[in-house]
Amino acid sequence: xxxxLKKYLVIKWWIPLLxxxxxxxxxxxxxxxxxxxxxxxLLLFSALILFISSIWQLFKGSKIIGFLQFSVLIIPxxxxxxxxxxxAEMMYKPDSKLALKNIEPVIKEKTDLTIPKEFEILKNLIxxxxxxxxxxxxIQLTIKYKEAEEKYITEQILEKMDSKSEKGIWKYCENxxxxxxxxxxxxxxxxxxxxxxxxxxxxxxxxxxx
Numbered sequence: 001x002x003x004x005l006k007k008y009l010v011i012k013w014w015i016p017l018l019x020x021x022x023x024x025x026x027x028x029x030x031x032x033x034x035x036x037x038x039x040x041x042l043l044l045f046s047a048l049i050l051f052i053s054s055i056w057q058l059f060k061g062s063k064i065i066g067f068l069q070f071s072v073l074i075i076p077x078x079x080x081x082x083x084x085x086x087x088a089e090m091m092y093k094p095d096s097k098l099a100l101k102n103i104e105p106v107i108k109e110k111t112d113l114t115i116p117k118e119f120e121i122l123k124n125l126i127x128x129x130x131x132x133x134x135x136x137x138x139i140q141l142t143i144k145y146k147e148a149e150e151k152y153i154t155e156q157i158l159e160k161m162d163s164k165s166e167k168g169i170w171k172y173c174e175n176x177x178x179x180x181x182x183x184x185x186x187x188x189x190x191x192x193x194x195x196x197x198x199x200x201x202x203x204x205x206x207x208x209x210x
Contacts (some may be wrong), residue, residue: 016050017072024075047073096126098139106139107205111179111194112167113156115203116149122202139207147201154198175199 023046027039050073057066098106100121107115123142145153157170157177168181176198181187192207 016046016053017069019046020050020072022046047077097124098126098141103141103143106141106207107194107203110167110181110192110205110207112160112165113153113179113196115143116145116152118146118149119203120144137209139205139209141205141207143203145201145203150198150201153196153203157196 020043023039023043027043050069054066054069054073057063057069103121103124104115104117107113121141121143123140125140126137127140128137154177161170163169164182166182166184168179168187171178171180173195177196179194179196181192181194190207190209192205194206195204196202197204
């Protein structure tokens with residue numbers, strides 16, 4: 001057994017390198033037994049063989065070849081480390097908040113409504129979509145304006161009630177006004193719900209970035 005290991009791990013030192021290269025290609029292409037972990041197990045097994053061979057070379061064979069094998073072994077190690085990092089980033093996206101300076105511009109951009117400078121933030125949350133590969137997220141925002149500012153807000157809305165802009169149109173609802181977005185490219189990429197509740201003096205925005 002020792003002679004066989006010495007023959008294929010020390011004398012024929014290129015065999016573990018070749019095995020690792022082939023298994024790495026098979027893992028990337030996933031051509032053998034797809035939808036299984038065979039390619040992964042083969043890659044891990046070949047990496048283990050190469051690791052044993054490199055250690056053997058360092059102590060029993062050529063140190064140069066041992067360092068060469070060990071250097072090649074670093075490549076899949078870095079690859080898997082990078083994959084684990086991407087997976088962790090994908091799974092862990094902490095919730096955040098919409099910056100205070102961006103609240104007014106976002107509402108203005110979506111509805112053309114200019115909100116008062118002073119308001120109370122009741123809810124402000126940016127939630128990232130779990131397991132999404134891209135930057136999908138949603139914004140949940142609720143603010144409360146002062147009673148004295150209601151006239152300033154409603155006058156803007158009433159001026160635009162009879163005309164539909166490129167962004168959408170205002171409509172009456174039970175407690176105030178709803179803004180109905182237009183079916184344009186921007187709104188399809190970022191569908192949203194916007195409401196002004198004149199009874200509770202609240203403005204609510206729910207936006208989804210797809």
